[in-house]
Amino acid sequence: MEIGGINLVVLVASLMVAAVPILLAAIGELVVERSGVLNLGVEGMMIIGAIGGFIAAVTTGSPVLGFLGGALAGAALSAVFALLTLVFLANQVATGLALTLFGLGVSSLAGQGYNGIKPPHTGDVPLGPLADLPVLGPILFAHDWVVYFSIAMVAATWWVLKATRIGLVLRAVGESHEAAHALGYKVNRIRLLAILFGGAMAGMGGAYISLVRVPQWVDGITAGAGWIALAIVVFASWKPWRALIGAYLFGGISQLQLNLQAAGSVIPVEYLSMAPYLVTILVLVIMSSGRGRAGLNAPAALGQNFHASR
Amino acid sequence: MKRRNLLAGAAMGMALAMAGGAFAQGMDKVKACFIYVGPIGDGGWTFQHHQGTLAVQEAFGDKVETQYQESVPEGADAERVLTQMALGGCNIIFATSFGYMDQVNAIAAKFPDVKFEHATGFKRDSANVSTYNARFYEGRAVEGLIAGRMTKSNKIGYIASFPIPEVIMGINAYYLAAKKVNPDVEVTVVWAFTWFDPAKEADAAKALIDQGIDFIASHTDSTAPLAEAAKTNGAVLGFGQASDMAEYKPSPRVTSIIDNWGPYYIKRVGALLDGTYEQVDAWEGIAGGEVLIGEITEAVPAEVKAEAEAMRDAIAAGTFHPFTGPINKQDGSAWLAEGQTAPDGDLLGMGFYVEGVKGDIPQ
Numbered sequence: 001m002e003i004g005g006i007n008l009v010v011l012v013a014s015l016m017v018a019a020v021p022i023l024l025a026a027i028g029e030l031v032v033e034r035s036g037v038l039n040l041g042v043e044g045m046m047i048i049g050a051i052g053g054f055i056a057a058v059t060t061g062s063p064v065l066g067f068l069g070g071a072l073a074g075a076a077l078s079a080v081f082a083l084l085t086l087v088f089l090a091n092q093v094a095t096g097l098a099l100t101l102f103g104l105g106v107s108s109l110a111g112q113g114y115n116g117i118k119p120p121h122t123g124d125v126p127l128g129p130l131a132d133l134p135v136l137g138p139i140l141f142a143h144d145w146v147v148y149f150s151i152a153m154v155a156a157t158w159w160v161l162k163a164t165r166i167g168l169v170l171r172a173v174g175e176s177h178e179a180a181h182a183l184g185y186k187v188n189r190i191r192l193l194a195i196l197f198g199g200a201m202a203g204m205g206g207a208y209i210s211l212v213r214v215p216q217w218v219d220g221i222t223a224g225a226g227w228i229a230l231a232i233v234v235f236a237s238w239k240p241w242r243a244l245i246g247a248y249l250f251g252g253i254s255q256l257q258l259n260l261q262a263a264g265s266v267i268p269v270e271y272l273s274m275a276p277y278l279v280t281i282l283v284l285v286i287m288s289s290g291r292g293r294a295g296l297n298a299p300a301a302l303g304q305n306f307h308a309s310r
Numbered sequence: 311m312k313r314r315n316l317l318a319g320a321a322m323g324m325a326l327a328m329a330g331g332a333f334a335q336g337m338d339k340v341k342a343c344f345i346y347v348g349p350i351g352d353g354g355w356t357f358q359h360h361q362g363t364l365a366v367q368e369a370f371g372d373k374v375e376t377q378y379q380e381s382v383p384e385g386a387d388a389e390r391v392l393t394q395m396a397l398g399g400c401n402i403i404f405a406t407s408f409g410y411m412d413q414v415n416a417i418a419a420k421f422p423d424v425k426f427e428h429a430t431g432f433k434r435d436s437a438n439v440s441t442y443n444a445r446f447y448e449g450r451a452v453e454g455l456i457a458g459r460m461t462k463s464n465k466i467g468y469i470a471s472f473p474i475p476e477v478i479m480g481i482n483a484y485y486l487a488a489k490k491v492n493p494d495v496e497v498t499v500v501w502a503f504t505w506f507d508p509a510k511e512a513d514a515a516k517a518l519i520d521q522g523i524d525f526i527a528s529h530t531d532s533t534a535p536l537a538e539a540a541k542t543n544g545a546v547l548g549f550g551q552a553s554d555m556a557e558y559k560p561s562p563r564v565t566s567i568i569d570n571w572g573p574y575y576i577k578r579v580g581a582l583l584d585g586t587y588e589q590v591d592a593w594e595g596i597a598g599g600e601v602l603i604g605e606i607t608e609a610v611p612a613e614v615k616a617e618a619e620a621m622r623d624a625i626a627a628g629t630f631h632p633f634t635g636p637i638n639k640q641d642g643s644a645w646l647a648e649g650q651t652a653p654d655g656d657l658l659g660m661g662f663y664v665e666g667v668k669g670d671i672p673q
Binding site: 258 | 348349351352353499501506508509510511512513517518521532534557669670
């Protein structure tokens with residue numbers, strides 16, 4: 001399984017890990033956008049989750065509580081967004097951007113004194129002899145629990161959106177909040193829950209960076225992962241499984257370009273670095289060329305505030 | 311707000327009055343100001359500059375007042391901060407990132423009585439602009455020696471940031487020192503195209519480890535490559551960069567290059583105080599105390615440790631230069647003849663790998 005000096009099994013196994021933060025954040029944002037809310041504060045919620053999770057894990061000594069802390073911190077920040085956009089009807093784009101800047105600042109403040117500390121270790125799930133299987137072992141059975149959790153969340157989100165009443169209501173709110181309101185659904189309450197879910201998922205994604213990927217706290221640790229997650233939602237045309245593919249593609253190509261360099265590839269670095277973005281543009285062009293806007297599948301009420309008095 | 315303006319005006323007036331004739335015989339009190347490109351909490355580059363600021367404060371006590379601003383983006387914001395500092399009565403301003411170069415020179419022309427010090431730059435348009443840098447390549451040579459002696463796979467790695475002379479110099483020094491003690495050694499370079507992105511730095515380290523590399527040097531700012539190496543339980547070793555990164559002792563961090571700006575800052579502020587200040591283009595290394603080699607841990611065998619320390623001392627004494635001929639360029643053409651040492655000009659403009667390094671430098 002060696003191609004050009006790169007071990008494919010190792011590559012696939014490491015891209016699955018590399019993609020976890022953006023996958024979690026993208027799934028959260030996907031649900032938020034499906035409910036008709038555009039929250040551009042993913043980066044801010046991720047970094048708040050990264051420091052929140054780090055502090056929780058270091059103080060309690062438990063990585064699981066760390067992830068919980070990260071989710072809570074992300075959800076708390078998203079509650080600010082919900083207050084501003086749902087109650088005070090602030091512009092969603094501006095509020096989301098402000099949320100990112102606010103999150104970066106607050107995380108830096110909260111992180112004072114946490115530099116250079118090692119968080120408790122998150123181990124691989126012990127799956128016994130399964131992990132020793134050739135090829136499949138390292139790819140499928142030698143990861144920490146968050147990797148499995150992220151995939152399970154994709155499946156759960158897909159199922160809920162597609163096959164349950166909750167999913168139908170959520171999509172109705174995102175497509176036409178006026179109609180959903182006329183039918184008696186609490187538009188803002190549903191959106192609030194979606195926003196909190198999105199915040200929690202972004203927070204967990206951030207916590208994965210500070211607790212597993214990098215294991216430490218430094219200012220600005222997420223370094224733009226939230227923006228990639230936002231791009232993946234569009235790339236996935238708001239469909240959960242496509243978000244998984246998108247996240248793995250991004251994670252995979254960023255891993256591959258470093259691996260190719262390490263393996264002494266002749267392809268110039270610059271082409272490899274731009275590859276993920278080129279693929280995104282290509283996919284967007286292909287998708288939107290066929291069936292027009294419907295092909296893109298964007299929720300019709302995306303980015304519009306709702307007030308019952310209208 | 312008004313009161314602050316008044317105070318600033320008064321301070322400026324005082325500064326101007328003192329500047330009138332006071333420079334020749336020194337000053338009673340100096341206000342030293344610093345602008346940082348990142349947060350102090352980055353654990354690397356900016357953290358070390360801040361240590362220098364603290365050293366100045368401690369060295370001069372009441373005779374100096376320090377002020378700093380963190381996370382100043384390179385560009386127009388820097389110009390605003392520099393202007394504010396100059397108006398606010400700063401006598402000397404240290405701008406601690408390469409990207410402040412044009413702003414420093416623009417503002418310095420408007421405030422001839424304020425001294426400007428620019429880290430890692432090369433433009434000195436007016437008489438009140440000095441530049442300073444450190445010879446980090448000397449530390450790279452010590453790292454290369456340890457890596458060359460200790461590597462089991464004969465493959466050593468380097469996480470590079472941007473293709474600029476500073477970084478290329480580091481790669482070459484690292485490789486030359488390793489090859490000298492281990493002719494079979496190969497260096498693999500991964501370009502991260504960032505100074506600071508912990509996740510990407512960790513990925514780069516992982517890619518190197520996957521390729522069987524067992525020594526990683528990094529030119530990026532965070533401790534992430536060491537954290538990644540730590541996951542291998544001692545199979546892969548590395549070095550602290552910019553800061554000591556002592557939390558990864560005794561392994562994977564076996565030694566470190568520490569940027570020690572304190573002595574330079576103290577020297578410059580001291581010169582301003584006693585009236586001996588002059589424009590300089592400073593480039594000190596191990597000898598000047600600007601580059602420190604962190605403690606070599608017990609993960610390194612005693613004889614290798616002794617050899618590394620001997621090299622460090624020889625560099626400090628000036629008897630050994632990491633770039634001593636014969637050295638050819640990567641394409642085989644001659645660069646340095648037998649016994650010749652590299653002129654500073656060649657190093658500061660270095661755009662080529664030495665013979666034996668594989669791969670191309672991105673353009």
